[in-house]
Amino acid sequence: MIKSVSPHLLPIRLAGIALAVSSLLCMGIANAQTAKPAATADKTVPAVAAVNLNQTVKIAWLDPLSGLMAAVGTNQLHGFQFLAEKFNLKNKAGVKFDVIGIDNKLSPQETIVALKSAIDQGARYVVQGNGSGPALAIIDALSKHNERNPTKQVVFLNYAAVDPDLTNSKCDFWHFRLDADTSMKMEALTTYMKDQPTIKKVYLINQNYSHGQQVAKFAKANLATKRPDIQIVGEDLHPLAQVRDFAPYIAKIKQSGADTVITGNWGSDLSLLIKAANEAGLSNVKFYTYYGSVTGTPTTLGAGSAGRVYMVGYGHMNMGGEIEALSKEYDKRFNDDFYTFAIFHAYTMLIEGMAKAKSTDALQVAKAMEGLRFNSFNGEVQMRKTDHQLQQGLFVTRWEKAGGKFPLDEENTGYTFVPVKYYEPYVASTPTSCQMKRPF
Amino acid sequence: MNMEFFTISLLNGLSYGLLLFMLSAGLTLIFSMMGVLNFAHTSFYMVGAYFAYSISQVVGFWWALLIAPMLVFAMGAAFERFCLRRVHKFGHVPELLITFGLSYLLLELVQLVWGRSAVQYPLPSGLQGAFFTIYGTDFPKSRAFIMLLAMLMLLSIWLLITRTRIGLVIQAALTHPETVQSLGHNVPRVFMLVFGGGAALAGLAGVIGGNTFITEPSMAGSIGAIIFVVVVVGGMGSLSGAFLASLLIGLLQTFAIALDHSAMSVLAQMGVAVGPATFGYPLLKLTIAQVAPILPYLLLVMMLIFRPKGLLGTREG
Numbered sequence: 097m098i099k100s101v102s103p104h105l106l107p108i109r110l111a112g113i114a115l116a117v118s119s120l121l122c123m124g125i126a127n128a129q130t131a132k133p134a135a136t137a138d139k140t141v142p143a144v145a146a147v148n149l150n151q152t153v154k155i156a157w158l159d160p161l162s163g164l165m166a167a168v169g170t171n172q173l174h175g176f177q178f179l180a181e182k183f184n185l186k187n188k189a190g191v192k193f194d195v196i197g198i199d200n201k202l203s204p205q206e207t208i209v210a211l212k213s214a215i216d217q218g219a220r221y222v223v224q225g226n227g228s229g230p231a232l233a234i235i236d237a238l239s240k241h242n243e244r245n246p247t248k249q250v251v252f253l254n255y256a257a258v259d260p261d262l263t264n265s266k267c268d269f270w271h272f273r274l275d276a277d278t279s280m281k282m283e284a285l286t287t288y289m290k291d292q293p294t295i296k297k298v299y300l301i302n303q304n305y306s307h308g309q310q311v312a313k314f315a316k317a318n319l320a321t322k323r324p325d326i327q328i329v330g331e332d333l334h335p336l337a338q339v340r341d342f343a344p345y346i347a348k349i350k351q352s353g354a355d356t357v358i359t360g361n362w363g364s365d366l367s368l369l370i371k372a373a374n375e376a377g378l379s380n381v382k383f384y385t386y387y388g389s390v391t392g393t394p395t396t397l398g399a400g401s402a403g404r405v406y407m408v409g410y411g412h413m414n415m416g417g418e419i420e421a422l423s424k425e426y427d428k429r430f431n432d433d434f435y436t437f438a439i440f441h442a443y444t445m446l447i448e449g450m451a452k453a454k455s456t457d458a459l460q461v462a463k464a465m466e467g468l469r470f471n472s473f474n475g476e477v478q479m480r481k482t483d484h485q486l487q488q489g490l491f492v493t494r495w496e497k498a499g500g501k502f503p504l505d506e507e508n509t510g511y512t513f514v515p516v517k518y519y520e521p522y523v524a525s526t527p528t529s530c531q532m533k534r535p536f
Numbered sequence: 537m538n539m540e541f542f543t544i545s546l547l548n549g550l551s552y553g554l555l556l557f558m559l560s561a562g563l564t565l566i567f568s569m570m571g572v573l574n575f576a577h578t579s580f581y582m583v584g585a586y587f588a589y590s591i592s593q594v595v596g597f598w599w600a601l602l603i604a605p606m607l608v609f610a611m612g613a614a615f616e617r618f619c620l621r622r623v624h625k626f627g628h629v630p631e632l633l634i635t636f637g638l639s640y641l642l643l644e645l646v647q648l649v650w651g652r653s654a655v656q657y658p659l660p661s662g663l664q665g666a667f668f669t670i671y672g673t674d675f676p677k678s679r680a681f682i683m684l685l686a687m688l689m690l691l692s693i694w695l696l697i698t699r700t701r702i703g704l705v706i707q708a709a710l711t712h713p714e715t716v717q718s719l720g721h722n723v724p725r726v727f728m729l730v731f732g733g734g735a736a737l738a739g740l741a742g743v744i745g746g747n748t749f750i751t752e753p754s755m756a757g758s759i760g761a762i763i764f765v766v767v768v769v770g771g772m773g774s775l776s777g778a779f780l781a782s783l784l785i786g787l788l789q790t791f792a793i794a795l796d797h798s799a800m801s802v803l804a805q806m807g808v809a810v811g812p813a814t815f816g817y818p819l820l821k822l823t824i825a826q827v828a829p830i831l832p833y834l835l836l837v838m839m840l841i842f843r844p845k846g847l848l849g850t851r852e853g
Contacts, residue, residue: 167652304826338829343548344793350673351541367750377666377674392654392752
């Protein structure tokens with residue numbers, strides 16, 4: 097099982113740890129299989145045969161390590177390095193991953209510089225996720241680079257940038273998205289809201305840039321078709337990371353008589369919003385969010401928001417199985433939560449793709465990943481061939497006291513996002529307008 | 537806008553304005569006394585919040601409220617004594633740059649010691665919950681406490697500077713340092729105390745700002761710009777000007793958020809049809825509410841153009 101680890105190079109102690117971890121992982125997989133709902137258990141993914149390519153694959157991680165999002169970036173880089181270590185112990189492609197982290201300062205301009213440096217260092221796989229602006233910059237740069245340098249082609253795995261345009265009007269062969277996009281998440285969220293008779297008046301508050309505007313747009317469009325009786329009683333767009341005091345917005349929300357708030361806010365903009373709501377005693381209003389788990393927010397949610405804050409996502413803290421065991425170990429090692437589960441998708445898909453292509457060549461692997469179906473922590477997922485958007489199940493979760501079936505809490509608050517509904521991939525799937533040009 | 541909304545917004549605006557005052561008071565004090573524009577001022581705010589977080593875990597919030605500003609005072613005084621004083625003779629630009637450098641150092645230090653994510657620094661039980669409920673909206677005790685503390689602060693600084701002997705020495709040291717020195721007062725020590733005092737005021741704001749909002753490494757950077765606006769609009773070095781400007785900005789931001797009017801809606805009322813095809817549509821459809829958080833910066837620009845000395849400032853520029 098741990099044949100790929102050369103024991104004569106590693107101290108025996110490390111090999112022992114490796115053995116322990118891999119057996120833990122196996123137990124995890126067994127757990128996951130027993131925990132899986134009957135409906136998905138009988139679906140089988142055509143297994144890709146294992147190969148031993150015996151190569152090292154360099155992955156360049158281009159995301160912020162400084163500035164406002166440094167905490168989030170650091171957490172995700174740790175995630176990529178940590179999982180590389182785990183997948184290097186055992187994978188069916190027989191490859192070793194080597195992660196290079198480069199700070200892109202959250203700027204599209206810096207991202208291009210970082211990308212050049214990554215390619216020069218021999219990386220043929222780049223990963224990025226914070227912000228659709230940098231993601232688009234990578235897509236643009238790579239489509240030119242790959243055309244001009246057929247021997248040095250590079251694949252881009254996007255693990256968190258959720259602008260629907262990236263897999264629609266701006267779709268590209270070299271780009272693969274592992275997160276669910278804004279439209280898919282809103283599809284799942286409004287499918288849940290449709291069945292909540294208490295929702296009558298909705299208030300939209302979002303950050304005034306592409307992401308926030310799209311959340312507002314899809315919320316209005318989806319609610320209009322699914323629950324035309326729901327009234328949109330107010331809509332606010334505020335500047336990104338500028339507002340320190342959300343009390344005036346809360347006064348406005350209260351004034352509107354809303355019973356529900358939909359927000360795509362992240363970071364301090366979400367923390368401060370909910371904190372102000374709690375302080376003003378806005379206890380009868382529910383919040384439907386996208387980014388409740390991001391660094392810092394769980395701490396602010398605390399006990400005061402229990403039962404009132406919902407979040408939509410492709411995973412949660414207490415998934416069981418392998419991912420939960422990994423989460424626990426990550427938490428112990430970095431004293432931080434593991435919440436970017438798409439990192440797990442990234443490695444699983446790469447390994448499956450490389451095993452299928454029997455190569456680590458970017459083009460061959462990209463071809464193999466198109467339409468690939470594989471088992472991940474949230475059931476069977478598929479990388480849709482037409483637009484390279486991962487089709488996956490989505491969870492609607494609610495902020496509640498941790499314990500019982502959901503023991504892992506977030507940021508040591510004693511509270512966690514508990515799943516209240518799971519949607520199969522087809523429910524959250526949204527159509528695409530992508531007309532992809534393929535380089536072969 | 538009805539009475540209920542007006543009252544709540546007024547309270548929100550006043551309490552936010554008073555927090556801004558707590559933050560800018562120290563900056564104004566240091567500037568008016570020493571002529572140093574301290575870029576690291578909000579870093580002292582952040583450090584105050586983190587100190588209070590750590591101290592309150594050991595001896596509780598109320599002791600932290602006392603001890604944290606004292607520690608920040610010591611830090612500020614030490615910085616003045618060992619760093620700022622050395623570069624003083626080279627003029628204003630090195631002074632400004634050294635405080636700029638300090639702000640980066642403090643940020644890195646805080647991230648090394650307390651980590652990059654937010655820490656759980658909750659309000660003490662005595663400040664949790666509603667102070668009173670008005671029209672069904674709670675007014676949190678923490679905000680009332682900020683208001684009280686800011687008013688006490690204003691009063692005590694004013695008394696200290698205008699009614700005490702040490703205030704007299706401080707004022708005199710500003711304009712006639714040589715004379716004060718020859719009268720036997722230790723002027724450098726006065727400056728050290730003033731700088732430490734200014735830092736301590738920021739630290740005090742951090743102790744209560746940290747748990748009213750969030751305690752995280754970016755808290756200094758995000759509030760930095762706005763307090764410079766307060767100081768410039770109020771008038772460089774004028775404490776009462778800073779007080780006025782803080783309240784003005786607090787109220788301006790709060791009430792602007794309620795106004796969903798845009799140039800487009802005004803034009804529409806005048807019978808001019810504006811659609812997506814109209815020239816400048818993205819700008820025309822911006823509502824006042826959308827630009828509310830950046831209105832203070834507009835005010836800053838206007839102020840610098842039309843009244844550079846600020847509302848109550850005495851010196852030019």
